Amino acid sequence: MSSTDHSGFKPGFKHNDNNDMIPIGLVRAMFALVAVSLALVTFAAVTGREKAAIPPPAPIVEQWSIRMIGNDAQAVTVRRADGSLLADMDHGGFVTVIQNGLMTMRRRHDIDPTLPIDIIRFENGRLAAIDPLTDYRVELTVFGPENQAAFEAMLQKY
Numbered sequence: 001m002s003s004t005d006h007s008g009f010k011p012g013f014k015h016n017d018n019n020d021m022i023p024i025g026l027v028r029a030m031f032a033l034v035a036v037s038l039a040l041v042t043f044a045a046v047t048g049r050e051k052a053a054i055p056p057p058a059p060i061v062e063q064w065s066i067r068m069i070g071n072d073a074q075a076v077t078v079r080r081a082d083g084s085l086l087a088d089m090d091h092g093g094f095v096t097v098i099q100n101g102l103m104t105m106r107r108r109h110d111i112d113p114t115l116p117i118d119i120i121r122f123e124n125g126r127l128a129a130i131d132p133l134t135d136y137r138v139e140l141t142v143f144g145p146e147n148q149a150a151f152e153a154m155l156q157k158y
Contacts, residue, residue, distance in 0.1 A: 043074055055139060059124040063158050065116040068099035078154055081116045087154050094147040096153070098138055103134040119151060127151060 015150035036112055043049075076092035076099045079085055085149050089095060103113040111133050118130050119140075127140040 014064050026148075055126060057126075058124040058126065060120055061123050062121040062155075064119045064155055066119060066154075066158075067116050068095070068102060069114050070096065070103055079141050080158065086157060091145050094143065094150045098140075101138065102129070102131060102136055105131065105134045119155060 032110065054067065066086060067079040067081065067083070069077045069079070071077060074091050074096055076087075076089050076095075076096045077085070077087075078087040087095075102117055106113040106115075113133060115133060117136075120128050120130055122128070125141070129136075129138045129140060129151075131137070139152055
């Protein structure tokens with residue numbers, strides 16, 4: 001056989017690979033998980049199943065009405081319901097996050113975003129921001145002690 005005879009030679013770097021990158025069984029399992037999740041959510045919605053992630057009701061201990069006005073991406077001004085200044089923050093942090101969420105929800109319902117929102121302390125220690133005009137509700141205590149402290153510091157000045 002001569003060195004130029006290539007009859008029957010197949011390059012070694014190309015080969016038929018019957019292995020897929022993601023096994024078909026895993027793809028089917030992923031679709032099955034999506035289908036089962038959708039079925040469970042549909043069942044809960046159709047049957048009116050009680051929501052499980054809502055905190056248990058508790059008596060209200062204290063309640064404040066505040067107005068949160070966003071000045072830009074980070075700055076927020078917080079006023080009492082009567083309009084007097086409570087806090088003016090260049091970097092509002094968590095307070096700005098809550099204000100942005102409130103503004104988004106009120107924009108969806110075509111409501112003035114500067115109208116008051118209620119901050120409520122419950123007997124069991126929870127602190128929540130509840131909008132009486134929409135279904136916007138944020139349990140402030142679940143975001144950690146630092147974020148709750150941002151509202152606590154403002155409310156001490158109220």
